Amino acid sequence: MSGGEDWRPSASxxxxxxRAALLARTREFFAAREVLEVDTPLLVNAPVSDVHIHSAxxxxxxxxxxxxxxxxxxxSPEYAMKRLLADGSGDIYQVCHVVRGAxxxxxxxxxxxxxEWYRVGCSLARLMDEVEALVRVLLGAGAxxxxxxxxxxxxxxxRELGLDPLTAPTAALAQAAQPLGLSGxxxxxxxxxxxxxxxxxxxxLGRGRLTFVRGYPASQAVLARLDxxxxxxxxxxxxxxxxxxxxxxxxxxxxxxxxxxxFARDNAQRLRRALPVSAPDERLLAALAFGxxxxxxxxxxxxxxxxxxxxxxxxxxxxxxxxxxx
Numbered sequence: 001m002s003g004g005e006d007w008r009p010s011a012s013x014x015x016x017x018x019r020a021a022l023l024a025r026t027r028e029f030f031a032a033r034e035v036l037e038v039d040t041p042l043l044v045n046a047p048v049s050d051v052h053i054h055s056a057x058x059x060x061x062x063x064x065x066x067x068x069x070x071x072x073x074x075x076s077p078e079y080a081m082k083r084l085l086a087d088g089s090g091d092i093y094q095v096c097h098v099v100r101g102a103x104x105x106x107x108x109x110x111x112x113x114x115x116e117w118y119r120v121g122c123s124l125a126r127l128m129d130e131v132e133a134l135v136r137v138l139l140g141a142g143a144x145x146x147x148x149x150x151x152x153x154x155x156x157x158x159r160e161l162g163l164d165p166l167t168a169p170t171a172a173l174a175q176a177a178q179p180l181g182l183s184g185x186x187x188x189x190x191x192x193x194x195x196x197x198x199x200x201x202x203x204x205l206g207r208g209r210l211t212f213v214r215g216y217p218a219s220q221a222v223l224a225r226l227d228x229x230x231x232x233x234x235x236x237x238x239x240x241x242x243x244x245x246x247x248x249x250x251x252x253x254x255x256x257x258x259x260x261x262x263f264a265r266d267n268a269q270r271l272r273r274a275l276p277v278s279a280p281d282e283r284l285l286a287a288l289a290f291g292x293x294x295x296x297x298x299x300x301x302x303x304x305x306x307x308x309x310x311x312x313x314x315x316x317x318x319x320x321x322x323x324x325x326x
Contacts, residue, residue, distance in 0.1 A: 006325050010316040018310055019318060022138050023302075026095060026115055029134055035091045035117060040080035042097070046281035047072045048079075049266035050222055051273060052194070054101035056110075073099040076299055077116055078223070079284045082252070085118055085295060086287035093117035095302070107244060107304055109315050110323045118297035124235050124251045127296040128212050131239055131247050135210060138305050139241075146241075148210040153233070156213050160201045165193055165217060166232055176200075190219050206240035213238050223259065224250035239300075246305055249298030256288035 009016070030037065047055030056073040074080070077094050084092055099111050115134075119127055128150065136143040157165040163176060173192035174182060180199045182192060205211040214237040218226050221234030235251035253259055263280040270277045306318045316322045 009320040010322055010325060011318055011320055015310055015318055016320060019306055022306060022309065023095065025137055029137055030093045030117070035093050036089065038081065038084060038089065038092045038094050040077045040094065042074055043071045044074045044079065045071065045283065047278050048075050049263045049280065051266055051269045051275060056099045056101050075100045076114060079281050081116065081118060082284060082292060083287040086290050086292050091119050106314050109319060113302040114299050115302050116297065116299040118295050120293045120295045122296045124214065124237060124249065124296050127249055127298055128237060131249065131298055131300065132210055134300065135246065135305060139309050142309060146209050150212040150214060152215040153213055153217065154215065156201055156205065160204050161196065193217065202240060202245055203243040206242055211240045213240065222250065223253050225253050241308055244304055244308065247298050247300040249296065251296045252292065254288060254292040254294065256285050259288060260285055
């Protein structure tokens with residue numbers, strides 16, 4: 001639809017007022033903890049390699065001879081913020097819009113707001129404490145009755161599906177995922193796990209509480225370190241509330257060569273899935289080679305958190321102009 005009434009915002013004035021208030025509270029939260037607010041570019045030189053994230057490509061006209069320069073809209077400020085950390089920024093946070101393709105639905109809009117922050121010398125447990133504190137601030141009175149729990153990825157699967165994600169045969173995982181639309185003669189183990197987590201396990205978590213899930217399989221480490229006490233798992237967590245994933249946090253991988261190898265594995269997976277491949281972000285790799293401090297970081301979906309705070313059924317209710325009305 002174009003014209004008509006779609007010029008109007010999809011969020012009410014009351015929700016936009018609440019949105020502004022919670023953004024102000026977010027900045028107050030970090031100011032009180034002496035975490036520096038930073039602002040990094042929306043346009044970046046390289047997309048993320050994660051096969052589940054689809055970066056938006058931008059073609060800029062160039063005044064210089066030759067082909068126009070290809071850039072990307074960032075899907076997270078992570079790479080740039082890590083460059084700041086390597087340069088000695090100390091604890092930092094950012095509130096910014098990010099863009100991810102192939103994402104739409106009740107909890108998805110291609111453009112959305114992330115609160116992302118990094119704490120130097122911080123354990124994953126302490127970071128979870130801080131995430132919980134901020135989410136309780138943002139949820140307001142609605143958070144008072146919520147308890148919190150922390151369980152491993154393995155415990156979540158066993159509790160909800162009766163399957164051990166670390167030891168169950170791939171065939172058993174594939175059988176459980178079959179009714180969810182899994183296809184292919186030789187199913188990929190991670191595809192099965194991701195489908196089961198997204199469709200069955202995750203939506204059952206955080207009912208009336210805040211549920212942190214930690215210890216994801218090593219194959220899903222993304223940019224997190226592997227757990228030295230159990231290298232089958234990564235030092236990564238996610239936060240669920242009322243079945244909605246709100247946050248994703250890592251004890252950050254600091255080894256440049258290992259990250260380069262992960263980028264190569266991601267590109268191999270992208271080729272297998274007929275997805276675009278790109279060269280790795282060499283500036284990020286150079287920053288890690290220079291020296292990323294021991295740190296933990298997390299990205300919190302602000303719009304989803306606001307949905308829970310105001311009781312919205314659809315993300316469009318908390319956005320002034322979702323992509324369909326942009």
